[in-house]
Amino acid sequence: MSGDTSQPKEVSAEDEYIYDQNELEHNYEPVPENPENYDEDPEDKAVYSLEQDYEDSYQDENLDEEYISDKNPESIEEDEDYLADQEQDPLELDEIPEESFAENQLADEELDDQLDQDLLDQDIDSELDELPAEAFEDTTEQDDQELSDYSYENSEDENDELYMDESIEGQESEFDQLPDEADGSFETEEEYQIEDQEQYQEENLDQSEQEEIQEETVEELIEEEPEPEQPKFNLEEVKAEIHVPVNLENAANYLMSLPILGEVVKEQYLLNIKKETDDVKLRAIRVATQKEIIARLKEEKQPYIITHFTSQENLCTVDKGCLHKNFRSVYYEVSNPVTNKNVMLTSHMFHNMTRHHMVYFNEPLLNLGNSPQGFFDSYLPCADLMTALKNSNVPQDVLDELEAVREKIEYLEYERFAAVRGNVQYDMSVFDQTEHEKENNIVPFYSMLRTMVEWGAEDIHIKAGFRPMGVLGGDVKPCPSFPEFLTPERTKYYSNYLMTPSQQQQFEETLEMDNSFYVPGVARFRCNMYHSQGAVGMVFRVIPTKIRPVEVLGVPLILKKLVFERLGLVLVTGQTGSGKTTTLAAIVEFCNVNRAIHILTLENPVEYVYESKRSVFTQRAIEIDSLSFPMAMRGALRQKPDIILIGEMRDPDTIMAGLKAAETGHLVMSTLHTNDAVQTINRIVNTFPPHEQETIRVQVGSTIKACVAQRLIPRFDKPGRVCSIEVMLVTPNARGQNTRGYIIRNEVPELYKVVATSDYDGMQSMNMALFEHYKNGVITPDDALSFSDNPDEITRWMREDMGLGA
Numbered sequence: 001m002s003g004d005t006s007q008p009k010e011v012s013a014e015d016e017y018i019y020d021q022n023e024l025e026h027n028y029e030p031v032p033e034n035p036e037n038y039d040e041d042p043e044d045k046a047v048y049s050l051e052q053d054y055e056d057s058y059q060d061e062n063l064d065e066e067y068i069s070d071k072n073p074e075s076i077e078e079d080e081d082y083l084a085d086q087e088q089d090p091l092e093l094d095e096i097p098e099e100s101f102a103e104n105q106l107a108d109e110e111l112d113d114q115l116d117q118d119l120l121d122q123d124i125d126s127e128l129d130e131l132p133a134e135a136f137e138d139t140t141e142q143d144d145q146e147l148s149d150y151s152y153e154n155s156e157d158e159n160d161e162l163y164m165d166e167s168i169e170g171q172e173s174e175f176d177q178l179p180d181e182a183d184g185s186f187e188t189e190e191e192y193q194i195e196d197q198e199q200y201q202e203e204n205l206d207q208s209e210q211e212e213i214q215e216e217t218v219e220e221l222i223e224e225e226p227e228p229e230q231p232k233f234n235l236e237e238v239k240a241e242i243h244v245p246v247n248l249e250n251a252a253n254y255l256m257s258l259p260i261l262g263e264v265v266k267e268q269y270l271l272n273i274k275k276e277t278d279d280v281k282l283r284a285i286r287v288a289t290q291k292e293i294i295a296r297l298k299e300e301k302q303p304y305i306i307t308h309f310t311s312q313e314n315l316c317t318v319d320k321g322c323l324h325k326n327f328r329s330v331y332y333e334v335s336n337p338v339t340n341k342n343v344m345l346t347s348h349m350f351h352n353m354t355r356h357h358m359v360y361f362n363e364p365l366l367n368l369g370n371s372p373q374g375f376f377d378s379y380l381p382c383a384d385l386m387t388a389l390k391n392s393n394v395p396q397d398v399l400d401e402l403e404a405v406r407e408k409i410e411y412l413e414y415e416r417f418a419a420v421r422g423n424v425q426y427d428m429s430v431f432d433q434t435e436h437e438k439e440n441n442i443v444p445f446y447s448m449l450r451t452m453v454e455w456g457a458e459d460i461h462i463k464a465g466f467r468p469m470g471v472l473g474g475d476v477k478p479c480p481s482f483p484e485f486l487t488p489e490r491t492k493y494y495s496n497y498l499m500t501p502s503q504q505q506q507f508e509e510t511l512e513m514d515n516s517f518y519v520p521g522v523a524r525f526r527c528n529m530y531h532s533q534g535a536v537g538m539v540f541r542v543i544p545t546k547i548r549p550v551e552v553l554g555v556p557l558i559l560k561k562l563v564f565e566r567l568g569l570v571l572v573t574g575q576t577g578s579g580k581t582t583t584l585a586a587i588v589e590f591c592n593v594n595r596a597i598h599i600l601t602l603e604n605p606v607e608y609v610y611e612s613k614r615s616v617f618t619q620r621a622i623e624i625d626s627l628s629f630p631m632a633m634r635g636a637l638r639q640k641p642d643i644i645l646i647g648e649m650r651d652p653d654t655i656m657a658g659l660k661a662a663e664t665g666h667l668v669m670s671t672l673h674t675n676d677a678v679q680t681i682n683r684i685v686n687t688f689p690p691h692e693q694e695t696i697r698v699q700v701g702s703t704i705k706a707c708v709a710q711r712l713i714p715r716f717d718k719p720g721r722v723c724s725i726e727v728m729l730v731t732p733n734a735r736g737q738n739t740r741g742y743i744i745r746n747e748v749p750e751l752y753k754v755v756a757t758s759d760y761d762g763m764q765s766m767n768m769a770l771f772e773h774y775k776n777g778v779i780t781p782d783d784a785l786s787f788s789d790n791p792d793e794i795t796r797w798m799r800e801d802m803g804l805g806a
Helices: 013-027 042-061 065-069 073-086 098-130 133-153 160-176 189-224 235-242 249-257 261-273 279-299 347-356 382-389 396-416 435-440 445-455 488-497 501-510 558-562 580-594 629-636 652-663 677-686 690-703 739-744 750-756 766-775 781-786 791-801
Strands: 304-308 313-315 326-328 331-335 342-346 360-366 372-379 459-462 469-472 475-478 512-519 523-532 535-543 568-573 598-603 616-621 643-646 667-672 704-714 721-729
Touching: 235 396, 249 347, 249 396, 261 279, 261 304, 279 781, 279 791, 313 347, 326 347, 331 347, 331 382, 342 347, 342 382, 347 360, 372 396, 372 580, 382 396, 445 469, 445 512, 488 535, 501 512, 558 580, 558 704, 558 721, 568 580, 568 652, 568 677, 568 690, 580 598, 580 643, 580 667, 580 704, 598 629, 629 643, 629 652, 643 652, 652 667, 652 690, 667 677, 677 690, 677 704, 677 721, 677 750, 690 704, 690 739, 704 766, 704 781, 721 750, 721 766, 739 750, 766 781, 766 791, 781 791
Parallel strands: 568 667, 568 704, 598 616, 598 643, 643 667
Antiparallel strands: 304 331, 313 326, 331 342, 360 372, 459 469, 459 535, 469 475, 512 523, 523 535, 704 721
């Protein structure tokens, strides 16, 4: 056809019929095998494409002869009427706008491609049925390629001529994919489809054999798949196995054979003093005796036992007919002089293990009135005990017995709070040097803190003109890993690294700043920033991320009873660096494990971060989460807390807030800086003006439940320090003396006598605690006297212990 654009001539009805017949004959001429033989004129190509699409649509819309023969005459007449209505005046193709060509081409090609895709899916399905399981992956890749080609062919293009060219190329590719034997044999794709189906039926004669091979392959794959890993232990079965006696005969006999350090030192000391009576010489002989015994035990790799709180009497809970049902002390400390490792066992656990071969103790929970509050399943810390006995003279069969139950005990401890335990991922890139630090050769601050903690520092001092220094065993020492001295610019850079822009502005205005932060995988740090002679300085307190239990710290048993009180004020006092926060955190953690309550902490800054177990914690930082202690306490009373922990009572506002919270029916715990428990009462009262002191004294006397004062004493048997604790309970004692009455009547000095004579109720003075450490061989007699407020009393007790008169 030509590209003439002239108007069509008018024709008669007869001519119109002839014209239509010629047009149909022209449209249904056989399709040439190679469309490329057509004239390369784009318009001719477009006409050919339109005619081909018209032929395909005609074949789709007209039914085959078998289907037409089944139709009734009425439906045939309806179809003829419908075709007659659809007849229109013939138009020259040249009159059709290019937009109509594109629209018709797009619609027709979508229909053709859908038919081609159906045929393609049938071919793929037939091939998949014939392939074994190993060929599935390759077939899937072929399908993905076919689908991608199909998507590309159906993509719209703004250029209509380019779109039609691509359509023609797609048709050419379909015919090119026909097998070689089909060239010249099939004039249409329909004939090729029929032949392909016949070939498919011939190939499916051994389909049953292919299915059998495929089933065998699938069975082999199923057998090779690993079964899902089953839990190693069953919780109930492990409990039933651990809650009864186990094979610990060798371990029990070994622990019973360990020497008790205090008894060995006293026996040798009495032999060494002879007739000496001078106190100074006696103390020197005592120190030499302790040193000799520790050296001998270390040489023999002999672990030893230290008994704590021997005045406490206990009763066996396993067997009422036990021959050793009465035993004294609260804790048995197993210590290794070779590695300086130790483990603290409760007296009940030690008794159950050595006498009844049990690693389980159902510990009763009591309040100050010894009323039962429930029970706690306590297990032997096998891992810690094995660590403490490592590199000693312990027989291998003892370790084997402990190893046999260790994994099951760890499983029970893990499952105890597995439902509330979270997995937190931290950013470890904080230890890497920044570009600025690389250019100026600056050690990353977090890396410096990590090195100091690994060195063993308990406190860290960063000060201009000095090397980074740490406190080890109470002594300040420069860290050998950092030989360079810090400059004022360096300390200011480190301080700005730890503060936000708003905190930096506040620090420039107030010249002071308290802060706390966490170094991933190292510890938490409480920081105080200050200015000294125009330069910035910092002091860090290392706060372990894992809160040590009360058993590990060896605190008196009476402190565990305080957490079951409904209301009142509990104070932990001592000088700076005496471990007040650590002891208070251990008490709160014991409550977290055993009580399902709400605990609110108000601190500045937040030190220990508690993981909610049975209790729910709300930890608020003053000046960050609340503007002041009074405002935080006002809001706390609306948050329904059962226990309120105040970081420190340092001023009248915090003291008054704590007293009001205790009066409203909450159990309030806090710390205070005082030397002993009795002086705490006067310290609280004297903080207020004279005209308010009488009112405050009555409030303190009516709300305070207990006051605990502690001091850290250097150990003699190994590196480290031991805690000496004074306990004063504000409650009627066994002799009917009411400590609350002494406070209200302002007879505070009388409390010293009450504390010294009420050990039966759980009270003990500082001298009593120091003297017990002296008897156990843990501290020297000189340290006992230097940390005592009444050294004459301790001297008298020392002479009486040796059998000498006062």
